[in-house]
């Protein structure tokens with residue numbers, strides 16, 4: 001039986017459960033789905049993608065969304081009214097995009113990152129093409145990599161930034177690693193959600209990048225300090241002690257430890273005058289001994 005013939009039939013269940021518009025609850029639910037996610041969509045808002053078949057269908061998140069009936073494929077030449085999350089975007093997704101997302105949905109470009117130059121960006125897209133700000137991938141292929149998200153992460157990121165965490169979570173729930181995307185980026189997502197326009201998201205991104213850069217510098221400096229504590233101060237090490245010797249040999253005597261040293265510009269210890277005298281006395285004695293041996 002065709003869909004059309006079935007269109008105005010009441011469901012077999014409770015015929016008395018009709019809404020104020022005279023349709024059954026089930027019919028009204030179906031009408032809401034069609035209004036929001038588009039015909040046949042199982043998602044509350046329209047999801048779409050241009051699929052260039054670059055990826056392994058088993059690993060491709062866009063294809064999986066399609067198999068689940070959550071996303072619609074668009075042809076080259078077709079434009080999309082909602083937010084187009086795209087490497088070709090100008091400006092980033094921001095909370096001010098919420099109304100567009102809620103009314104028109106979101107789309108992505110399913111292609112390989114390595115083959116972006118083959119994508120005819122002039123024949124796809126729409127009025128609201130956007131980049132995503134700094135976020136880190138949690139998928140198994142690119143785990144930990146910033147910016148290069150897969151399609152489901154990109155859509156979820158768009159929903160999360162505009163404050164639709166419910167849609168972000170729902171979409172990601174179809175992937176075993178999915179929920180970890182929101183966990184991994186939770187702090188940053190909260191920061192972006194507090195922004196307004198694209199510029200404020202860019203500013204938040206810049207501040208975040210400066211913060212993580214500073215943390216990297218601090219960790220490097222800390223690692224250097226830890227290294228010195230681990231190996232001991234090389235300037236104080238007795239040159240006669242080899243690397244392979246037991247660490248307990250590096251413990252300095254109290255007398256040695258209380259000495260103050262002077263260093264040259266290369267960090268070598270400069271022998272004190274008394275030490276120089278002792279050294280030359282020893283050299284003289286050695287020479288005398290050798291002379292005595294020879295004679």
Ligand SMILES: C[S@@+](CC[C@H](N)C(=O)[O-])C[C@H]1O[C@@H](n2cnc3c(N)ncnc32)[C@H](O)[C@@H]1O
Nearest residue numbers: 060061085086108109131132147149150151154
């Ligand atoms: C290049 S495809 C790779 C898809 C991958 N093969 C998969 O399994 O989903 C990822 C798409 O997500 C969107 N996307 C991901 N990260 C993005 C970012 N930082 N800015 C803009 N769009 C992004 C774009 O639509 C992009 O084309």
